[in-house]
Amino acid sequence: MPKRTRHIDLRNSVVVITGAGRGIGLATAGRFAAAGATVIIGDLDDDVAAKAALQIGGRTVSHTVDVADRESYAAFIAFAQSQGPIDILVNNAGIMPLSPLVDESDEATDRILDINLRGVITGTKLVAPAMIQRGNGHIINVASAVGRIAVANGATYSASKFAVVGFSEAMHAELAPDGVDVSCVLPTVVATELAAGVGATRGMRPVKPEGVAAAIVEVARKPTFETWVPGYSKGLFYSVNTLPRRTRKLVSHAIGADTALSNVDRDARSAYERRAADSH
Numbered sequence: 001m002p003k004r005t006r007h008i009d010l011r012n013s014v015v016v017i018t019g020a021g022r023g024i025g026l027a028t029a030g031r032f033a034a035a036g037a038t039v040i041i042g043d044l045d046d047d048v049a050a051k052a053a054l055q056i057g058g059r060t061v062s063h064t065v066d067v068a069d070r071e072s073y074a075a076f077i078a079f080a081q082s083q084g085p086i087d088i089l090v091n092n093a094g095i096m097p098l099s100p101l102v103d104e105s106d107e108a109t110d111r112i113l114d115i116n117l118r119g120v121i122t123g124t125k126l127v128a129p130a131m132i133q134r135g136n137g138h139i140i141n142v143a144s145a146v147g148r149i150a151v152a153n154g155a156t157y158s159a160s161k162f163a164v165v166g167f168s169e170a171m172h173a174e175l176a177p178d179g180v181d182v183s184c185v186l187p188t189v190v191a192t193e194l195a196a197g198v199g200a201t202r203g204m205r206p207v208k209p210e211g212v213a214a215a216i217v218e219v220a221r222k223p224t225f226e227t228w229v230p231g232y233s234k235g236l237f238y239s240v241n242t243l244p245r246r247t248r249k250l251v252s253h254a255i256g257a258d259t260a261l262s263n264v265d266r267d268a269r270s271a272y273e274r275r276a277a278d279s280h
């Protein structure tokens with residue numbers, strides 16, 4: 001018999017979102033709050049997180065967190081659990097410093113991997129035991145289209161996102177028998193500070209953070225393993241991916257996807273690059 005799609009009621013659910021002081025996380029926090037959830041905003045930048053919680057209002061609260069630091073992440077989760085058992089964790093915090101690998105310091109490499117990948121693993125370790133015990137819960141990991149399509153000038157970022165997709169796949173299999181869902185969301189280019197100075201791929205305009213937020217809330221309502229934003233980019237990726245490598249390269253070049261992270265406006269990115277370098 002085909003499995004029935006579950007529809008989760010988000011009213012009164014407890015939703016924890018990392019990196020929710022700005023961008024995609026902030027928009028997602030607003031959407032969950034509007035759906036009646038209690039939202040716990042975590043961000044490295046506590047002023048920004050507190051302002052975000054005030055702006056959203058309702059039962060939204062904030063707490064500082066550095067997802068790269070286990071102790072800090074554990075304190076954040078303990079705070080969140082004091083609001084009620086966690087129903088949903090959105091592992092959203094991430095940074096995207098861009099440069100050729102040979103120009104990337106070892107410190108920058110560690111920072112990208114610690115925040116984008118280790119943060120997701122630590123968050124999962126922290127919330128999974130209680131979710132398993134309750135036989136219910138959902139971990140939604142914000143990966144990226146470059147977690148399936150790797151392009152030049154962001155190799156470590158891309159590697160971190162490929163790893164998040166792989167980790168999500170393995171955890172989906174591992175936790176399903178316990179009634180716990182794991183999903184990943186793969187946005188293309190989103191108009192946030194992280195993507196400042198990144199040009200659009202031909203035929204694909206940057207998505208608004210609210211578009212990604214809507215997709216994340218939809219995934220929470222109807223758990224689906226892999227969601228791309230915009231939705232049509234998933235079909236595009238999987239059909240192009242069946243082509244021989246040489247043809248794939250030609251298509252990627254024709255739409256400008258191959259240079260998406262290298263043809264960037266460095267001046268427009270400078271403020272973001274400084275913030276990303278300071279994300280610890």
Ligand SMILES: NC(=O)c1ccc[n+]([C@@H]2O[C@H](COP(=O)([O-])OP(=O)(O)OC[C@H]3O[C@@H](n4cnc5c(N)ncnc54)[C@H](O)[C@@H]3O)[C@@H](O)[C@H]2O)c1
Nearest residue numbers: 019022023024044066067093094144189190192194195279
């Ligand atoms: N913007 C895009 O084009 C795009 C595309 C695909 C995927 N993504 C992913 O979406 C997620 C959110 O990105 P965004 O565009 O909203 O970025 P953003 O820079 O606008 O917001 C990210 C937030 O995360 C916080 N943060 C950074 N390091 C942290 C840490 N160590 N601990 C806790 N919080 C931390 C920042 O303070 C910031 O408020 C990231 O994982 C990113 O990789 C973004």
